Amino acid sequence: MLSFIWLALVISSIAFGLYDGHITDVVNSVADSAKLSVQVAIGLTGIMAFWLGLMKIAEAGGLVNVLARLLRPVLVRLFPEVPADHPAMGAIVMNIAANMLGLGNAATPFGVRAMEQMQSLNQFPSAASNAMCTFLAINTSSVQLVPVTAIAFLAAAGATQPTAIIATSLFATTCSTIAGISAVKVLQRWSIFRIRGER
Amino acid sequence: MIAIGSSAQLLSNSILLAMVAGIPLYGVIRKVNIFENFVLGAKDGLLLMLRIFPYLLAMIVAIGMFRASGAIDVMAQYIGPWLNKLGLPTPVLPLALLRPFSGSATNGMLAELAHTYGGNSYIAHLAGTIMGSTETTFYVVAVYFGAVSIRRTRHAIPAGLFADLVGVVAAVWICGRVFLHN
Secondary structure (H helix, E strand, C coil), X not given: CHHHHHHHHHHHHHHHHHHCCCHHHHHHHHHHHHHHHHHHHHHHHHHHHHHHHHHHHHHHHCHXXXXXXXXXXXXXXXXXXXXXXXXXXXXHHXXXXXXXXXXXXXXXXXXXXXXXXXXXXXXXXXXXXXXXXXXXXXXXXXXXXXXXXXXXXXXXXXXXXXXXXHHHHHHHXXXXXXXXXXXXXXXXXXXXXXXXXXX | CHHHHHHHHHHHHHHHXXXXXXXXXXXXXXXXXXXXXXXXXXXXHHHHHHHHHHHHHHHHHHHHHHHHCCHHHHHHHHHHHHHHHCCCCHHHHHHHHHCCCCHHHHHXXXXXXXXXXXXXXXXXXXXXXXXXXXXXXXXXXXHHHHHCCCCECCCHHHHHHHHHHHHHHHHHHHHHHHHHCC
8 A cells, every 4th residue: 555655646746747847846856855854753753762761651650551441441442452451552542642632742652652562463564453553543533632733823813713623623523533443443344455464 | 812722732731741740750659760761762762763764754755746746736726616616615625635645734734824814714714623633644654654664554544544534524514514604
């Protein structure tokens, strides 16, 4: 899937670039984007290392497991493949909690930790497990309760009631999260998405 | 009303600080060697970025080329009129199309839409709602699957894009009811 999307993006960029005369921009964007990816990675490294450091303390103290135990009834339904007392559950909880609070910088390292824990349960290490896909669906559908950044942009443009979008976002994000979870649960049974092992 | 916007910001800042101070404090109470554990975790973070970087690079370059090609504008031009009838104004379409690919680009678009059409406009409210209810699917996929070197992503991307689509449709529906017909 990633190979296909990647190639499709590259080929269609060149096709569209030639079609509407933006081909010079496309050429320049290769070097610019490569440079940008380093900037993104460097920006991410410090914050990632910092939060993973805190996460390690929380893990060593048992805090992560306490949180996981509290949310166990919901989690075992969403992630039937992960044993209820597995450390992956703790990391999943921390990630979803941080996402709901809009702490994107904290959510990513917790999410990465959850992926590593789920990978330890994965029988086919190069293919995503059902639990990983469910986790990704929750993360890609946005579970943020208050869209702080969007509110700030509206306020900056002179909105008299920028917080009016809290209610509408909450409605739309609930729909998208339910849709994402339903989609993974249905799609994981389709034969084209079946796990094929690689040695 | 701006005060509530900034108090939402204040709340998330307080939670963040409570975590930064609270977790080490909790560690001390539980008799954990907090500094040593912190350093160990941070070291993992550094090694992790080396694993994630190639995935990030591949994605960001492909997405950068796609944006530069103007493909989004061409697509918006062709499907715009139809979506307009369904309640999605044409100016918001590029934001909706680009949302799964780039957070910073779509944040910029939201700022630009809010500036051009005014903070109180239907377009700004709809665009803000879309931003608040969707995610940069491809970035999330690249980082999370990159972290554990997954190459076969199976149904994760179709499910993520479907969630984004439903988020946009739900945003159009609810905003049409709340902000358009008072």
